[in-house]
Amino acid sequence: MARADKQAAVAEITESFSGAAGAVLTEYRGLTVKELQTLRRSLGANADYAVVKNTLAKIAAQEAGIDGFDDLLTGPTAIAFIKGDVVEAAKGLRDFAKANPALVIKGGVLDGQILDAKEIAKLADLESREVLLGKLAGAMLASLSQAVYLLNAPLAQAARLAGALQAKAEQDPSILAGGAGAPAAAESAASAEAAAEEAPAAAEETAEEASEEETPADAADEAPAAEATDA
Numbered sequence: 765m766a767r768a769d770k771q772a773a774v775a776e777i778t779e780s781f782s783g784a785a786g787a788v789l790t791e792y793r794g795l796t797v798k799e800l801q802t803l804r805r806s807l808g809a810n811a812d813y814a815v816v817k818n819t820l821a822k823i824a825a826q827e828a829g830i831d832g833f834d835d836l837l838t839g840p841t842a843i844a845f846i847k848g849d850v851v852e853a854a855k856g857l858r859d860f861a862k863a864n865p866a867l868v869i870k871g872g873v874l875d876g877q878i879l880d881a882k883e884i885a886k887l888a889d890l891e892s893r894e895v896l897l898g899k900l901a902g903a904m905l906a907s908l909s910q911a912v913y914l915l916n917a918p919l920a921q922a923a924r925l926a927g928a929l930q931a932k933a934e935q936d937p938s939i940l941a942g943g944a945g946a947p948a949a950a951e952s953a954a955s956a957e958a959a960a961e962e963a964p965a966a967a968e969e970t971a972e973e974a975s976e977e978e979t980p981a982d983a984a985d986e987a988p989a990a991e992a993t994d995a
Contacts, residue, residue, distance in 0.1 A: 793868075
C-alpha cells in the first residue's frame, strides 16, 4: 500500500474511533463475504463494521487517544464502530456470534475505557436504551400521578366540605347569613314561634280560670236575695 493510501486509511480509522461512542474488536476468520454482509445489515444504524489492518488500526487508535489496543489487534481484525445504542450493538454482535461461531469478540473500548470480551458480553446483557427510557418514563408518570393525587386530595376534601355546607345552607339560610351567631338566632326565632303558638292556649286557660272564680261570687249575690224572700 502506498504511503498516501496508508495515511488516508489511518485518517479514516482515526475519524471512526473519534466519532464513535464505542468500538468492538472482532476476529472474522472463517466468515464468508455473504456472512459479513449479513452482520453489517444486522447491526443497522447502530454500528459500522469495517475490516482493518492491525498496523494501521494501532496508529489510528493512538492518534485518537486510545491506549491498550495493541494486544487485541492480532489476527484478521474487523472493528464495529458504534454510532447508535451501544447495548444494542453489543447484543447484535453477541447474537451473530452465537449463530456464527467463526466470529470472535476480542474486546473493545467504551468512553475511553478498554473492555475485554467478558465485559462486552455483560454489556450485551444490559437492557437497551429504549427499554430503560420506557421504564424511566413509567416511573416518572407514576410519580407524577401520585403527586397529582396528593395535590388534589385537599381540594377534593374542600369540595366535599363546600358541598355539605351548601346543602346545609339550603335547609337553613341563616347559617350563611348569621355566621357563628346563626344557631343562636335560629333558636330565638324558634322560641318566638313556640311562644306565639302557646299564647292562644294560655289565653283560653286564663279565661276558663276566670270563669270558675266568678261562680262563688254569683252564688253569694243570689243568697241574700233568697233570704229576703223568705223574710
